[in-house]
Amino acid sequence: MAHVTAQPRPWPAPPASGPVSASVRLPGSKSMTARALVLAALASGPSTIERPLRARDTELMAAGLRALGVRLDTDDDERWLVEPGPLRGPARVDVGLAGTIMRFLPPAAALADGPVEFDGDPHARNRPLRPIVEALRSLGVSIDASAIGGLPLTVHGAGLVEGGEAVIDASASSQFVSGLLLSAPRFTKGLVLRHEGPPVPSAPHLRMTTHMLRAAGAVVDESVPDVWAVEPGETSGRTWVIEPDLSGAAPFFAAAMVTGGAVTLSGWPAESWQPVGRLTELLTALGAEVTRSADGLTVRGTGRLHGVTADLSEVSELTPVVAALAALADGPSELRRVEHIRGHETDRIAALATELGKVGAEVTEFRDGLRIVPRPLHGAEFETYADHRMAHAAAVIGLAVPGISLTDVACTSKTLPEFPELWAELVARS
Numbered sequence: 001m002a003h004v005t006a007q008p009r010p011w012p013a014p015p016a017s018g019p020v021s022a023s024v025r026l027p028g029s030k031s032m033t034a035r036a037l038v039l040a041a042l043a044s045g046p047s048t049i050e051r052p053l054r055a056r057d058t059e060l061m062a063a064g065l066r067a068l069g070v071r072l073d074t075d076d077d078e079r080w081l082v083e084p085g086p087l088r089g090p091a092r093v094d095v096g097l098a099g100t101i102m103r104f105l106p107p108a109a110a111l112a113d114g115p116v117e118f119d120g121d122p123h124a125r126n127r128p129l130r131p132i133v134e135a136l137r138s139l140g141v142s143i144d145a146s147a148i149g150g151l152p153l154t155v156h157g158a159g160l161v162e163g164g165e166a167v168i169d170a171s172a173s174s175q176f177v178s179g180l181l182l183s184a185p186r187f188t189k190g191l192v193l194r195h196e197g198p199p200v201p202s203a204p205h206l207r208m209t210t211h212m213l214r215a216a217g218a219v220v221d222e223s224v225p226d227v228w229a230v231e232p233g234e235t236s237g238r239t240w241v242i243e244p245d246l247s248g249a250a251p252f253f254a255a256a257m258v259t260g261g262a263v264t265l266s267g268w269p270a271e272s273w274q275p276v277g278r279l280t281e282l283l284t285a286l287g288a289e290v291t292r293s294a295d296g297l298t299v300r301g302t303g304r305l306h307g308v309t310a311d312l313s314e315v316s317e318l319t320p321v322v323a324a325l326a327a328l329a330d331g332p333s334e335l336r337r338v339e340h341i342r343g344h345e346t347d348r349i350a351a352l353a354t355e356l357g358k359v360g361a362e363v364t365e366f367r368d369g370l371r372i373v374p375r376p377l378h379g380a381e382f383e384t385y386a387d388h389r390m391a392h393a394a395a396v397i398g399l400a401v402p403g404i405s406l407t408d409v410a411c412t413s414k415t416l417p418e419f420p421e422l423w424a425e426l427v428a429r430s
């Protein structure tokens with residue numbers, strides 16, 4: 001698929017002149033918006049998605065569903081309307097660089113009545129996809145895929161998927177499981193999916209999938225470890241209220257920690273489907289104070305950043321920002337059990353080792369993570385590798401280290417197009 005992109009311009013990361021103090025209102029969770037869109041498209045009646053994330057990943061998801069024949073009205077920023085209908089092929093879906101689209105839509109496309117072609121950004125072709133392609137084939141779906149079993153691919157939708165039992169190795173991404181489960185109620189026999197292989201990462205994202213399936217009326221059993229059973233049946237349309245994006249909030253919280261200030265994420269719900277407990281533990285270990293009140297979720301810097309030894313497998317998308325904090329901490333850190341992030345928007349382990357090294361940190365790269373020893377840091381041009389969270393990491397370091405510039409900040413549009421403005425406003429309050 002042709003992508004016309006403007007030549008990125010270097011973006012100087014603004015340094016903080018003192019503690020930042022701010023309340024930020026951030027858009028909805030990428031992961032919840034993606035799931036709500038797919039569940040709404042497969043439901044038996046219309047749905048409303050309140051406070052969705054409007055960003056590249058979710059707009060491409062909406063466009064992909066439209067291509068399949070779903071009626072979506074996304075004019076209102078606060079409320080998207082979804083009117084499901086029979087899924088149609090032929091269609092073409094641009095996944096951009098979104099794991100959620102490339103893993104959530106092929107199972108839905110298998111329900112369409114014609115061929116559906118998928119492709120995306122150049123790097124999307126390197127992201128792992130084979131396990132979900134093979135699981136779908138084992139369920140009777142015909143798919144033409146690239147030599148490595150990924151993009152570009154064509155799903156030959158036959159109007160129905162028989163379903164039944166499938167085995168998958170989902171150690172490279174929890175999204176393989178989530179993608180199959182989201183469409184499974186529409187499979188004629190439902191689905192019993194068993195994972196075999198090294199542990200599946202991102203358990204909280206799997207729980208988000210099963211919570212949201214049940215909220216749509218699906219019957220899901222996850223009582224046996226590594227086995228998910230979804231009964232066949234109609235799911236209903238409903239109103240989905242999307243929570244603010246906790247992972248998108250991470251760099252803003254990190255700003256409070258680096259500068260010894262305070263940042264409140266407003267609109268934070270009393271009950272959340274995102275891993276707020278794990279984030280709280282992690283930021284606390286790194287030296288923050290985290291509190292919840294009617295105003296929202298507040299992170300306060302204590303003036304000290306501690307090195308940590310952390311298993312980040314459950315919250316692996318936080319690795320770049322945590323690595324940035326580790327580079328500014330008072331002692332060494334080890335961030336482990338995230339081998340699969342080598343298959344994220346870029347190989348994040350290699351990218352962080354290179355870029356943190358470039359600004360002066362001492363970094364050892366392991367197969368499944370990083371050891372970061374803080375050293376006096378200096379300005380440098382930080383390569384972002386088209387990865388929004390690499391950009392976040394660079395911006396966090398730039399608060400404390402003058403002369404950091406990002407090769408490209410536009411990549412933040414994947415999940416938060418307003419990032420450069422929101423960041424500049426936040427730093428202006430220091």
Ligand SMILES: O=C(O)C1=C[C@@H](OP(=O)(O)O)[C@@H](O)[C@H](O)C1
Nearest residue numbers: 031173174175201202205316317
């Ligand atoms: O299902 C989801 O919405 C996500 C699951 C995780 O993927 P992996 O399990 O591939 O890490 C996470 O890192 C990604 O940002 C979003």
Ligand SMILES: C=C(OP(=O)(O)O)C(=O)O
Nearest residue numbers: 097098099100317344389
């Ligand atoms: C891994 C990520 O994204 P994706 O949904 O594209 O996998 C991420 O946002 O950090």
